[in-house]
Amino acid sequence: MSARRIDPKVRAVYGRLWKYVLPHRLVGFVAVVAMAISAVVEATMVWMVEPLMDEALVSHNLESTRWLPVAFIGVFIIRGISGFATEASLGWIGRSVISDLRREVFRKYLTLPAGFLDSRSKGPMLSKMTYNVEMVAESVTNVVTILIRELLTVVAAIGVMLIQSTRLFVFVAVLFPVIAVLIRILGNAFRRYSSRIQDTVGDVTQVSEEVLSGNRVVKVFGGYDYETERLEEADERNRRQNMKLVRSRSFGVAITQVVFGFGVAGVIYFAGIESLNGDLSPGSFMSFFGAMMLMLQPLRRITNVNATLQRGIAAGDSLFQVLDQPDEINEGTYRSENIAGRVEFEKVCFSYGDETRPVLNDVSFVVEKGESIAIVGHSGSGKSTLVNLLPRFYDVTAGRILLDGVNVEEYELSNLRFAISLVSQDVILFNDTIANNIAYGQLRSCSRAALLQAAEAAHIMDFVNEMPDGLETIVGDRGVLLSGGQRQRIAIGRALLKDAPVLILDEATSSLDTKSERRIQDALGVLMRDRTTLVIAHRLSTVENADHIIVLDSGSIVERGTHKDLVEQDGHYAQLYRMQFSEDASPT
């Protein structure tokens, strides 16, 4: 089990894990001392078998063995205390490492770029917070226990064996290389499996998460069999991988025991000869034998240290991969406390990830402070993408976006985003009260009066007044306890409260029926007043009053102007408008 054979990756991951253990070194010291005491105490117990046998039981020399019962009591008390101290201190370190890692991963999740998060399955990312951190901590504490307590126990046991019979020990020592070779062979067998186990747990989480949040679709479209199959597949993969691990681990244990059995037979045979020669007393033999048995369990765990280590490495490696992901790029230093809100897109091109297909192509426009621009186009034409570039959820591939004449990439990120309000198509609410969902994040510190005013203006009070808990009503996971329109009104209230100079409305009223939409139209009107607004609306009525309109088609601006201009032009916009108009007029 030499450290020299451990490959560099193992060392790198463990090296990093140590940084999480290091702050707890004082507790670690207690653990080490307690483990050392445990090892010595165990050995003392088997050593005391010799006087017990030879003096008390064989020679009946009761005078000189009166201390024995007392000594046994003492030994057991010390054993209890050191055992407790070991478990408690290691547990403490383990739980602390779990907390530290979990919090660090969570902080990372908060700052990862939107692009990274969009492209990942959430299941594996969730299981990192739960499964992986537990695995890592378990592995660390287990490896530490094995390397310290078990090794010390083995050393102490060897000490007892040497005291009792050097020649018998030499015989036993022949067993060790055999066991060591087995450890190595089996250790290599584990390495392949542990990484795949991590992934399959993530798959199980993923399917379960989807079933829970998409339970309506599952119910209506009868997805029971499909989902059950998916889960069983993922679970089966997980079970198989784990069984491979269990098999090879228990195989390792069995092999070690069998080897040990042969060793025991040999020792008994050899001890018989020694005893005949008068070189070995019964007490010495029993004590020797006890020491050998004492080694069995620690040796077994040492045999498995590689598996334990590998599990930790796999879990830790996938954690560190996430922790090593670059954060959102935030290299800008420009800060302005007074952003006016002039927005300019300058020959902006954009494509997602490594895709070469451009989603936006040479988009240029200017919106003066306080003006509004409507972005119109078929679904998939790039409207949401365009507005997402302004708060830098994604960065442009070419061209520039300027806010008050300064490139958005030069702004300090939080300063930039502080100037932007967003109401999007799919409103995300947090499982909290309506009030806290309106006054979310930096808005927490707002006054009650401001909150009520915003709630009033966004027509939130219309439905809140009917609820028993009013604004203190809990909205449920993602706001499931509210209707789509109610959720959108809360999002509009949130934007009103933020009172930022730039406003993005990405189909902000798509979940409202025409009647409710008309009612909150004035709320939107209030919201848009004196604010630079980028509005994407699925109903063109919202668009008519915009100062500018651009029409996107496959990521390029194909028309621009005011509503009146564009209707007269009788092009894309006029066609969209006619379609929309007839849709609105039809009795739905």
Ligand SMILES: Nc1ncnc2c1ncn2[C@@H]1O[C@H](COP(=O)(O)OP(=O)(O)O)[C@@H](O)[C@H]1O
């Ligand atoms: N996160 C993403 N990763 C890759 N492609 C995306 C992503 N989001 C949108 N797209 C693609 O970009 C194009 C424009 O999408 P989007 O801006 O959402 O259109 P719109 O809002 O006009 O309906 C679509 O073809 C869509 O498939």
Ligand SMILES: [Mg+2]
């Ligand atoms: Mg969209």
